[in-house]
Amino acid sequence: MTTELDEALKSWAGGKVLDLNDGLKLTWAYLEDFQKRERKAGAAVVPALVTVTARDLLAHPPAAPVEVIPGLVPAGLSLLASAPKVGKSWLAYQEAVAVATGGEVLGQVATQGDVLYLALEDGEYRAWSRIASILRRTIGRERMPSDAAELKIAFNSMRGDALVEQIEQWIDEHPHAVLILIDTLQKVRPGSTGRRNQYELDVEDVGRILGITQRHPSIGLQVVHHDTKASRAPGADFVDAVSGTSGIAGSVVLRRKRHEATGTLDVTGKDIAESFLHLAYDPLQPFWDIDPLGGITDEQREAYDWIKANGAAGAKAVGDALGRERTATQHLLDRMVEDEVLVKRAGRFDVPVRITHVTHSTDVTDVTQGKSAKSDVSDAVHTRARKKGNTHA
Numbered sequence: 001m002t003t004e005l006d007e008a009l010k011s012w013a014g015g016k017v018l019d020l021n022d023g024l025k026l027t028w029a030y031l032e033d034f035q036k037r038e039r040k041a042g043a044a045v046v047p048a049l050v051t052v053t054a055r056d057l058l059a060h061p062p063a064a065p066v067e068v069i070p071g072l073v074p075a076g077l078s079l080l081a082s083a084p085k086v087g088k089s090w091l092a093y094q095e096a097v098a099v100a101t102g103g104e105v106l107g108q109v110a111t112q113g114d115v116l117y118l119a120l121e122d123g124e125y126r127a128w129s130r131i132a133s134i135l136r137r138t139i140g141r142e143r144m145p146s147d148a149a150e151l152k153i154a155f156n157s158m159r160g161d162a163l164v165e166q167i168e169q170w171i172d173e174h175p176h177a178v179l180i181l182i183d184t185l186q187k188v189r190p191g192s193t194g195r196r197n198q199y200e201l202d203v204e205d206v207g208r209i210l211g212i213t214q215r216h217p218s219i220g221l222q223v224v225h226h227d228t229k230a231s232r233a234p235g236a237d238f239v240d241a242v243s244g245t246s247g248i249a250g251s252v253v254l255r256r257k258r259h260e261a262t263g264t265l266d267v268t269g270k271d272i273a274e275s276f277l278h279l280a281y282d283p284l285q286p287f288w289d290i291d292p293l294g295g296i297t298d299e300q301r302e303a304y305d306w307i308k309a310n311g312a313a314g315a316k317a318v319g320d321a322l323g324r325e326r327t328a329t330q331h332l333l334d335r336m337v338e339d340e341v342l343v344k345r346a347g348r349f350d351v352p353v354r355i356t357h358v359t360h361s362t363d364v365t366d367v368t369q370g371k372s373a374k375s376d377v378s379d380a381v382h383t384r385a386r387k388k389g390n391t392h393a
Contacts, residue, residue, distance in 0.1 A: 078250040079223050082254035094134055097151065106289065115180070115181070116152050116174075117151065118183060171219065179221075180219060182223045250268065250271060261283060315329045
């Protein structure tokens with residue numbers, strides 16, 4: 001090897017015999033020249049940029065990405081994050097059932113297709129009980145509809161790159177795949193050497209999963225994550241950290257205080273409309289829905305609660321009971337009617353009948369009201385929610 005280098009240097013130096021100092025200097029010069037020639041040679045095989053003119057793009061607009069669940073789960077990679085024990089897995093199960101059945105979640109009709117749910121913190125009994133509870137609430141029975149797509153649940157998986165291969169295999173076997181849910185990110189992280197900080201781990205792990213959606217852009221892949229302040233530096237935030245990663249389509253942050261029946265959903269992202277939703281949560285039969293009273297004032301809440309407890313009444317009766325002047329009470333109640341918090345019949349204000357929405361057009365029994373209902377019965381609730389800024393738009 002030394003003889004070959006000597007001959008190469010001698011040839012490159014014009015056949016001169018070199019002393020040690022000149023030889024070292026020329027060696028470095030030769031190596032630099034060699035690297036330049038290699039880069040120049042390699043440049044020839046680098047493909048040219050693929051471009052499109054603005055004129056052609058406007059003349060032939062590409063198809064817009066189809067959201068798996070409008071305003072909640074876009075095509076591509078999204079995140080569903082909250083503190084532990086808030087109820088995000090229940091929301092993820094609702095998403096899975098809605099997509100498989102072509103039903104609704106939070107008032108939005110899902111794109112129907114096959115679903116893979118990696119329920120990595122659950123066992124078979126918990127998965128059964130949650131799916132059965134959601135089906136009772138949405139279609140009135142504990143059976144998947146005959147026209148439902150496939151919903152597959154896995155309770156264990158590989159980690160890291162091996163997980164990516166497992167998901168790719170499932171996609172290959174399911175040409176109608178629409179949604180993949182990973183619950184939770186912590187369960188699919190590869191082992192860490194401890195040499196990287198939390199931010200680096202978050203970005204690397206999410207980036208690995210991101211590759212799946214880049215290869216299959218029509219599929220929605222949502223990663224569920226327990227975000228705890230104790231696990232990261234003060235002021236740091238998981239969603240802020242990984243949302244800076246190129247390619248994240250949307251982030252959904254769920255918040256609810258322990259033992260409370262209301263919460264909020266903060267949605268943001270590149271391929272999803274920003275929104276802030278007030279949600280209602282039933283802790284006895286866990287289920288998330290739009291809160292019909294989300295965002296109302298304390299005065300409105302007090303009037304609503306009194307009418308709900310005492311029945312339909314006029315503005316004077318409500319004002320007298322609450323110690324308020326009649327005209328001001330009349331304006332307050334009229335505004336609540338406009339916002340569809342109350343209804344008005346023959347000059348009397350009343351609480352509207354709330355019927356749980358169902359996901360199919362066939363008549364089913366509403367398990368909470370004991371009435372026959374169709375899927376459009378929740379339109380008034382969601383219309384009112386949109387007026388109050390409780391919207392996906």
